[in-house]
Structure formats: C-alpha cells, structure tokens
Amino acid sequence: MRGLADRSAGASGTTLGRWVGSIMGMVIGGAMFGIALYYFLADGPALLAAAMRMFPFNPEYQKQLLGEFESVVRSVVSATLLASVAQGLLTAVALWVVGTSIDSDLLRHFFLFFILSTLTSLIPVTGAWLVWMPVAIWLGFNDHLAGAVMLSLFGVVVIGTLDNLIRVHVLHNDTRLHPLLAFVSVLGGVHEMGLWGVFIGPIVACCLHALIGMFNTELGEISMRKFFSGVSDDETPEGEQESIDPAGEQNVTESGGEGETVEMAETAETDDVAGDGASPDESSSRDG
Structure with missing residues (x-):
C-alpha cells in the first residue's frame, strides 16, 4: 500500500509539474x-530597412522577396x-441535421x-472535433x-480534411504555389x-x-x-587581322613608292655623270 501511495504521489507530482511547466511556457x-x-509595430519600417541592407541581394530581388512574403502571410x-468558418458552418449544419432527425432541441442551436x-x-x-466528437459519443x-x-464519419472525412484543402487552394491561387508543395x-x-x-x-516554402x-x-x-564573351573572343582575332591588313598594304605601297623614287634618283645621277664624261671629247672634236 505504501508503494502504491508513493507511486501515486510521484505520478501526481509529475503531472502537476508538467501542468506548471506548460503554464509557465x-x-x-x-x-x-x-x-x-x-517593437514590430513601433519600429517596423526601420527594422525592415535594416534587414534589407543586410541581405546581399539585388534591390529588385529584395522587393520581390518582400512582396512574396507579404502575399503568403x-x-x-x-x-x-476561411477554413475555420467553413468547418464551423459544416459542423453546425451536421449537428442541426442530427438534432432534427432525433428530435433534439439541444442540437438545433445552430448559431451556438x-x-x-x-x-x-x-x-x-x-479543431472542430472538440464540438462534434462529444456529441457523437453522447x-x-x-x-x-x-x-x-x-x-x-462526416466529421473525420469531410470536416477534418476541409481545412487542409482550403489552405492548399488559397495558397495555390494567391501565391501560384503548386498544390502538392502547398499541401506538403x-x-x-x-x-x-x-x-x-x-x-x-x-x-x-514560398520564400x-x-x-x-x-x-x-x-x-x-x-x-x-559567358556565351557572348566567348563569341566575342573568337571573333576578335579576325577583326584585328582585318584591321592590320590595310595598314600592311599601305606600308608596302609606301615602301614600293619610296623604292621607285630612289631608283629614279639614281638613274638621273648616272645620266648626269655620263653627260659630264662625254663633254670633253665632244669639245676636242669641235676644236679640231
């Protein structure tokens, strides 16, 4: 008996400690x-601006992410x-139908x-099972x-799954999130x-x-x-070659012109020298 009392006291103390811990939490x-x-209401804009400065993102991406966050919230x-209202409405309708079938005035308090x-x-x-489950047991x-x-059956199959379906549908329509990802x-x-x-x-998930x-x-x-830079690197040598070729041709033309000028000058000098050498003979023949 003493052991049973000790175990009961220990269980009571443990349960009381859990309740106290839960209340304190x-x-x-x-x-x-x-x-x-x-602080969010008092310094919300300043906190938001400071957070945006801390993120190493493009300002346009920051605005897009902030808009996505607002939309999903x-x-x-x-x-x-919407899910709570729908579950409350279906629960009240189900209890009203059951109360009408068994002629119970208690279950026909629709708004309550x-x-x-x-x-x-x-x-x-x-969830809504706190309302319909005690009624089912009763x-x-x-x-x-x-x-x-x-x-x-109606509570488990319809009312119990309705909230998840409504959340998935609303998330899919408002945030363009895939239904499977929204459900998960x-x-x-x-x-x-x-x-x-x-x-x-x-x-x-949305962020x-x-x-x-x-x-x-x-x-x-x-x-x-990277693709366009690679294409420009491949095309650059041909452009440089095309830009160099006209200059080379011009240099060759200029060098050719200079060579022809030098040859003409040398020919003129040779003719002058030849003319000077022939003049004494011609003068002696004329004298004779």
Whole structure:
C-alpha cells in the first residue's frame, strides 16, 4: 500500500509539474510575443530597412522577396479564417441535421455550435472535433448509433480534411504555389512545429520557391554573358587581322613608292655623270 501511495504521489507530482511547466511556457511565450509585436509595430519600417541592407541581394530581388512574403502571410491568414468558418458552418449544419432527425432541441442551436466550432477550428491542434466528437459519443450512449456513426464519419472525412484543402487552394491561387508543395508545406509545418507550423511552413516554402527562381534568373544571365564573351573572343582575332591588313598594304605601297623614287634618283645621277664624261671629247672634236 505504501508503494502504491508513493507511486501515486510521484505520478501526481509529475503531472502537476508538467501542468506548471506548460503554464509557465505559455506565459513566457505570450510575453515574448507581446514584446515582439510592440517593437514590430513601433519600429517596423526601420527594422525592415535594416534587414534589407543586410541581405546581399539585388534591390529588385529584395522587393520581390518582400512582396512574396507579404502575399503568403495574407494567404495563410485568410486561408485559416476561411477554413475555420467553413468547418464551423459544416459542423453546425451536421449537428442541426442530427438534432432534427432525433428530435433534439439541444442540437438545433445552430448559431451556438457555429460560433464554438469556428473558434475551436482556429486552433489547428484542436479543431472542430472538440464540438462534434462529444456529441457523437453522447449519441452513442443514448442508443442513437446510426446518428453517432454518421456524424463521426462526416466529421473525420469531410470536416477534418476541409481545412487542409482550403489552405492548399488559397495558397495555390494567391501565391501560384503548386498544390502538392502547398499541401506538403502545411502538413509538414504542423508535423514539425505544431501550431506555428500552419503559418511558418507555407511561408518558408514560398520564400524558398522565390529564392530558387532568383537563382535560376541569375544563373541564366551569367551563362548568357559567358556565351557572348566567348563569341566575342573568337571573333576578335579576325577583326584585328582585318584591321592590320590595310595598314600592311599601305606600308608596302609606301615602301614600293619610296623604292621607285630612289631608283629614279639614281638613274638621273648616272645620266648626269655620263653627260659630264662625254663633254670633253665632244669639245676636242669641235676644236679640231
């Protein structure tokens, strides 16, 4: 008995410690969120400008990435609100149909269940099942097995998967993200990061998609520049040869002209010398 009591006390202490740790974590997280929100609202433009100066990107790419970030944040928020409203509406309709079939006034409070289901659907970890699952269990205990089974199937198959479908559709239309990538980003974010993964997963996927597009653009421009530089290098020697040939021809022509001038000068000198040598004989013959 003492051992059982000790184990019970230890289990109670462990459970109490977990609850206290969870509450403290929520308090600290809420305080950090409030402080960060205050500074984002107070110094948002300055923080954004400083962040843009730190990134070693082209200003046009920075604007494109910032626009992609804004678009995906709006899409995620709008998709979450739209999915919550849709889940709340379907849950309220399902409970109203079940209440009408079994003639229950409690389940026919349409607006009450609509508000409760919408609020619980805003939290991805919980969802609308917090509303329809207790009703299905209550129907099973009150000998309404058909209603309990139908409500459970509708809740799991339709209501449970509707939020993911709506998020994927909104992300695909607003951010031009592929449906498979949007679906994987939503589910993967929830699996890895829990509640915040619904927001962080699609944001990371869209920003990564934009960065890959920028990288492909830069790589294509670098390849084109290398291609055109290689073509110009191949064509340069022919151009230089063409530019050198006229000059060479001109030099050859000038050298030829100079040679002809020199030869004409030498011929003239030879004639003068010959004329001078013949003049004494001619003079002596004339004298005789």
